[in-house]
Amino acid sequence: MDLFLQQTLDGLATGAIYASLALAVVMIYQAIDHFNFAQGEMAMFSTFIAWQLIAWGMPFWLAFLLCLVLSFIGGMLIERIIFAPIHDAPVLSHIVVFIALTLIFNALAGFIWDFTIKEFPSPFPSQLPFETKLIGPHELGVVAITLVMLGMIYVFFKFTSVGLAMRAAAANPVSAALVGISVKKMLSLGWGLAATVGAVAGMLIAPKVYLEPNMMLGILLYGFAGAVVGGLTSPGGAVVGGFLMGVLENLAGTYVIGSELKLTFALVVIVTVLLFKPAGLFGRVVVQRV
């Protein structure tokens, strides 16, 4: 029973990372109807920036915040410079550009910081103030930070006028533009936010998996799986899906398949959900009018 609880709680901690990535993916999906295959590499690149800032002697939390700001600006720039011109291009063009971005970020990180594995510090104390074997301090911190961030995003979208405008622009760009919302600005803002959320995920997972350019590929796959399970049309669902994937990954790894086939497990989950419940657990069923 202890093992079960331990694995579940540990799964919630990795699940928090998947949830953040899933949320980032869904935010961009809502805005432009495409999957950001470069989300993982963007997060990895942000994490490298934070690592560099810390290596230059900046305290962790300052580096953390500065990295978030830089990621936000970076995300907006990517939208403005790269995706705005091909907004109406066919699906394949988008996929190709996302793949190109993946390549560029991956290789650029390798070029600047080389491909050796780096340690990324955990900002949390190494001991918890209370006695428990069930969850480590880093894991607890990850869950806490993620929940705070999700809460802030929820408040932002639910109770601020900018959040409302962003939702409107995503739901119905034409009508939103007619009531005076600048859909273009909302798109960039969405990209900036998604990049920031991704950066948080990257910085929180890096102490666990070590920092190197290829660290995010598997994690992104789980992020996608979370988004698909929760429903691509539902940001809240994606978050739940992300947590669920974290727990499932750990439980399946402990009791069923072992650690060798974790990525295959994500593949099976993605294909199964897309086949039998393409809208996910919480998504709307999208009906196409001919």
Next chain:
Amino acid sequence: MASVDHQMSNPRANPADSYKLFGIQMPKVRMICLVAGLGVAIILPLLVTNFAVFQMTQVLVYAIAVLGLNLLTGYNGQFSLGHSAFYALGAYTAAILIDRYEVVFYWTIIPAGVVCFIGGFLFGLPALRLDGLYLALATFALAVATPQLLKYGHFEEFTGGVQGIDVFKPDSPIEALTADQYLYFFVLLCGVLLIIGAWNLVRGRTGRAMIAIRDNPIAAKTMGINTSLYKSMTFGVSGFYTGIAGALGAIVAEFVAPDSFTFFLSVWFLVGMVVGGLASIPAAIAGGVFILYMPNISEEVISIFFGNDPSAKALIWVTFGLFLIFTVYVVPNGLAGLVRLFIMKFARRPGE
């Protein structure tokens, strides 16, 4: 009526065939290009070093894989980021047959293709329910999971686990040819047969159905095309081509190992297809040339600026990425699109 009858009697007559490029009729232009291309492909390997022959063989292997992907994406409009998985499946089938069952290398090509046809067909079945983007996601997952599956302990008896399998290069039975040249001509023969096959496939009834599904699936269905069958069939055929490429690739590289078949291999095929041009068969060869020589060329250029710094090698892939974005922005139809533009600019109707 007479003119209509005339057209009916020759249903294949293409008005574009009456055009002339620099005073030569279009069918003749095509014939000249074909003969010249084949001539170069046959004579060049007899003149260059063994390493250059080896590279040319690789080009052909990549070209076959890109052709497979192009049949799926270019002609049928289905996306795949998972073709590295089919390539790996073909490569491992060939390697296992050669290594464990001592099959002669040329008898492994067809089985590899058939295994991948079945694999592609089966993966294509669920893909029927997935629209473009979702299919890209599912195949992305497939590509990311492939190396892990190949390393999986319970398959190790066959796959050799992390170590992979060594495949020995066949000796040339013809004395005048070196082993590399012999292998090159073998791959060339396979490539030519596959290209002829693809050519016939896309020109006929099946090809028209594939293209109709790409352009308007609902209209295609209304016209009585069995979209499910054609879509999963195309997936199978695409897998067949890529699997054969994988088998040939394993024999050429003399080695298969899980980490040669990562997600990034799928990316190369995608790059080759996009740079070469969608829905064009010669473009696959251009794509093969591009993905083999472009890294070498950019490596040369980079070494001029950075010397032999190993991490500067990463810049090759940055160049790749920039090239991709450039292609999407400026020449969305790839090299084939450029050639078409060129022909449209210079071709003249008779009497013009």
